[in-house]
Amino acid sequence: MPEENKADSSPPPGKPxxxxxxxxxxxxxxxxxxxxxxxxxxxxxxxxxxAQLGRVFGEQILExxxxxxxxxxxxxxxxxxxxxxxxxxEAGFDYLVxxxxxxxxxxxxxxxxxxxxxxxxRNERIRIKTRIRDGYEPETxxxxxxxxxxxxxxxxxxxxxxxxxxxxxxxxxxxxxxxxHPLRKDYGIxxxxxxWVKDNLGIESGQ
Amino acid sequence: xxxxxxxxxxxxVLNMGPQHPSTHGVLRVILKxxxxxxxxxxxxxxYLHRGVEKIGENRTYAMFAPYVDRMDYVAAVSxxxxxCLAVEKLLNVEAPPRxxxxxxxxxxxxxxxxxxxxxxxxxxxxxxxxxLFYVMREREEILNIFEAYCGARLTTHAFRIGGLQYEVYxxxxxxxxxxxxxxxxxxxxxxxxxxxxxxxxxxxxxVGVLTAEQCKQFGVTGPLLRAAGVKWDLRKAQPYxxxxxxxxEIPTRSNxxxxxxxxxxxxxxxxxxxxxxxxxxxxxxxxxLAKVGKVIKPPVGEAYVSIEAPKGELGYFIVSDGSTQPxxxxxxxxxxxxxxxxxxxxxxxxxxxIVAIIGTIDIVLGEVDR
Numbered sequence: 001m002p003e004e005n006k007a008d009s010s011p012p013p014g015k016p017x018x019x020x021x022x023x024x025x026x027x028x029x030x031x032x033x034x035x036x037x038x039x040x041x042x043x044x045x046x047x048x049x050x051a052q053l054g055r056v057f058g059e060q061i062l063e064x065x066x067x068x069x070x071x072x073x074x075x076x077x078x079x080x081x082x083x084x085x086x087x088x089x090e091a092g093f094d095y096l097v098x099x100x101x102x103x104x105x106x107x108x109x110x111x112x113x114x115x116x117x118x119x120x121x122r123n124e125r126i127r128i129k130t131r132i133r134d135g136y137e138p139e140t141x142x143x144x145x146x147x148x149x150x151x152x153x154x155x156x157x158x159x160x161x162x163x164x165x166x167x168x169x170x171x172x173x174x175x176x177x178x179x180x181h182p183l184r185k186d187y188g189i190x191x192x193x194x195x196w197v198k199d200n201l202g203i204e205s206g207q
Numbered sequence: 208x209x210x211x212x213x214x215x216x217x218x219x220v221l222n223m224g225p226q227h228p229s230t231h232g233v234l235r236v237i238l239k240x241x242x243x244x245x246x247x248x249x250x251x252x253x254y255l256h257r258g259v260e261k262i263g264e265n266r267t268y269a270m271f272a273p274y275v276d277r278m279d280y281v282a283a284v285s286x287x288x289x290x291c292l293a294v295e296k297l298l299n300v301e302a303p304p305r306x307x308x309x310x311x312x313x314x315x316x317x318x319x320x321x322x323x324x325x326x327x328x329x330x331x332x333x334x335x336x337x338x339l340f341y342v343m344r345e346r347e348e349i350l351n352i353f354e355a356y357c358g359a360r361l362t363t364h365a366f367r368i369g370g371l372q373y374e375v376y377x378x379x380x381x382x383x384x385x386x387x388x389x390x391x392x393x394x395x396x397x398x399x400x401x402x403x404x405x406x407x408x409x410x411x412x413x414v415g416v417l418t419a420e421q422c423k424q425f426g427v428t429g430p431l432l433r434a435a436g437v438k439w440d441l442r443k444a445q446p447y448x449x450x451x452x453x454x455x456e457i458p459t460r461s462n463x464x465x466x467x468x469x470x471x472x473x474x475x476x477x478x479x480x481x482x483x484x485x486x487x488x489x490x491x492x493x494x495x496l497a498k499v500g501k502v503i504k505p506p507v508g509e510a511y512v513s514i515e516a517p518k519g520e521l522g523y524f525i526v527s528d529g530s531t532q533p534x535x536x537x538x539x540x541x542x543x544x545x546x547x548x549x550x551x552x553x554x555x556x557x558x559x560x561i562v563a564i565i566g567t568i569d570i571v572l573g574e575v576d577r
Binding site for chain 2: 041068100123127145146149154172174182
């Protein structure tokens, strides 16, 4: 495989030779790049909405920030559903775009849980982030946005984060009796539930 | 208590799929029926799950790009565009104007191809066989353009992070223009076959209704939302890739039923032709690839970028830890989210309508399961 990949990275044959060098930027000289800090360079996010949210939720919201022009806020886990409800009812954020998670195994609060909401009226999209430890059961958002049902099921399936009071907390993409949660960082890419594969497919391994 | 007669039928649980021609792939729907009436449905998905997001974490940014084509494989160009835009956002670069124009042309052609395939198979499900042959004829022309451009017909990998890999081939403008000219009368042909067709209307009008309010609750986007009367299209709301330069309309309808979704998609194909005609008229000169460097290494950060794919809002949420591989790639697939509304649309309807309703959502299981 590695040999194949190397072969692929050479410029494709049969193309006008003038294009790739021009496109790749030619003999671009390399200035020594300044060492980038290993944190996200965010800028503060201040607006009418953040002032309003700050008044209502106070200490529950830890940070209002913006990165690449995209606004997000970091909140305590128990405040997420009230914030979603407030945003929907008072600020017009009536469309929950996505719920997802990111795993940072070295952190004590292992998971970032991310909710993306959009407002049709304001044409604005914001993210709500919260940090939770492994085993914490965040409250379900289905009471505010029914679409969270499948999205949260997928988060459970992939990360093993159970949502409290979810109407149907089952796996969605993987088989119900599968062991392990594949999008956790400690789950290898070649790993699979060999017991399940053997019981259901009658082969030793799917790889 | 009188004796139970054969008329007091019990609830019947009917299993549809995963191997069923009208589920458009490996979708399994469990139907709870009372006679002909649907009491409830449950979707069982995941048969096509390949762990695309996990693969993304284990590949470099450039290596992952061909994988996204395999999600919505009938609109691979849109998937690629969304992914490239998301990585470009993280890198804080923008594709050059020439690349943007070519991207718009190919993406809109792909939208037409996707809608054509939907129209053909949806009509086939309802029992109209003829449209399938018509739409395949035109789709072939589009796939020929893709093939001439990048060598692939379906999973094209047409774009690169920062722009394009290939220059426009000799005669592409002419071929695209010829397609546009030929295509509009063909749309009239489809409409002649279907729009006022008595059987077509009987099967579609009032079936699978989803109101604007329900669409928002379930996060349903794309033609389903527009058929319910919400004039919302990301190409207008948050333009990307230079869509703000083109003059086009967002077709909407008000009833939110299966028939209205058909009309909306037909109109969208006409609007796509309008966009392509404008874009192909003035493809700017210049480079086709922005300066992104050989090794793509975005700074630490995260970004969510979404585009209007043929099926709805397709979003990519990418977290970068400053290395050459994404720390996390999340795909927000329109088909997956839209499919969730199936139960609401089907409940209370007739079992014969379930095929029409699955067809009208326009799902691609590769994208639902990822």
